[in-house]
Amino acid sequence: MKLFWGDIHNHCGITYGFGGLENALNAAKEQLDFCSVTGHAMWPDMPDRNPDTDFIIDFHLKGFSKLEKNWDNIKNKVEEYNKDGEFVTFQSFEVHSCQFGDYHIVSPDSELELNYLESPMEVLKSQKCRAIAIPHHIGYTPGYRGINWDSFDSTISPVVEVFSKHGCAMSEVALYPYYHDMGPRDSRNTVYNGLKRGKKFSFIASTDHHAGYPGSYGDGRLAVLAEEKTRESIWKAVNKGRTYAVTGDKIKCEFTVNGEVFGSTIHTNGNREIGFNVEAAYFIDKIIIFKNLRPFKVICGESLTDANTSGRYKLRIEMGWGNSKSSFIWNCSSSVKDGRFVDVESCFRGRSVLSPTAGIAEDNNINRLTTKITEKTETRVEWVCETFKNQSTLHPQTSAIILEVEGDINTTITFNINGKNVEMTIKKLLENGMSVHMKPYSSEAFNIHTAVPQSKYCVSDSIIDGKAETNSDIYHMEVYQYNNQAAYVSPIFVMSK
């Protein structure tokens, strides 16, 4: 089986988000294997109208009716983009609920219907086609659109969205607490708390982007372990919980107990052999294997061995910064001498919008960005990229490319970025990267990060646990990189008789 990457919860102008549907699907194709663009559809227990809620109620109602009017056309367009083997799409819409928490309904079938009922579960159960209900931004306050664990039903919700642009809901101490205007992360409504209550589910992430850029870097993506890149195969994997969440970087994870992959339930009275294999996208900070939500094995980045003098290296070229109101276009290429490029990963971002704000104009082309890998061979990679100034010092808007190079310390890499030329050996790049500015002041810039040697981004091992702690033990894995990107790998449930 192989890993495929997607985003199955994000918004654009088909409801109250921004940007065209086709632009969104085209952007998704650039860096994802599968995606769904979600329409905001209904809110059965919407707050009462008063001068304070007028704006909120109006933009929701307007968005819902826009979706309803165009529902068949939207589904046709989504269906048209599905090409098994190349790019897979799913249908979806979103149900807000104060009482039950927000859910999105996802389906492989175009018969998905907007049935206006009282709860996300009823909406799901009324469908005549295959569909699942995925709870999202679960960490909000119970009753205030966070998850309601009492009503959570894993038979219709095999996966839970644990990270998005709203933040991370894994636990009280997880990176990325909630700071959107919907309020704080409530520690009762975390993933750990759901698992402690005996709920069974796998983890996913999606962006919940509102400016039509599915997969926008840093806002959440999901990995799916499937036989092939087809709609049926990916759908089957999601239903079996063969999924995990990443914040942005495509951290490749294998995680098994007695050979069974994440999302499995196994039965044994004997040893549990826990196997893991991580290929990160940056320096590994920590890998933690949890047993019943307590660390069972911790691997610290500090303990990883010195840089390999030959083999593989990852080079991250990050572009953006500046102080301009408009966007900035990058034209870039890189070539390699005495080595070869074995992989290219994109970390492209769309514009950062999470919900409508009074005064922002509707613009269908807000998500038609000049961002694309245009050439990819073993010796040369070319890309164009459109970036925006950072929203604050804690809210980057940069985009990046990660080149994986095979060679040795004498392998030479050349970068040409908007006419600036840089040539460096891997030996130099392992000591330092470098940043380059385009103008004398408040300038757009690019940063070639220090090279990451394979010895510091690849870890694989196995450990034996000989002891059952309860009759249903939960093993899961979390991977952290030094750039604050993480992977949350779904549990394996081990039952003893």
Ligand SMILES: [Zn+2]
């Ligand atoms: Zn949403």
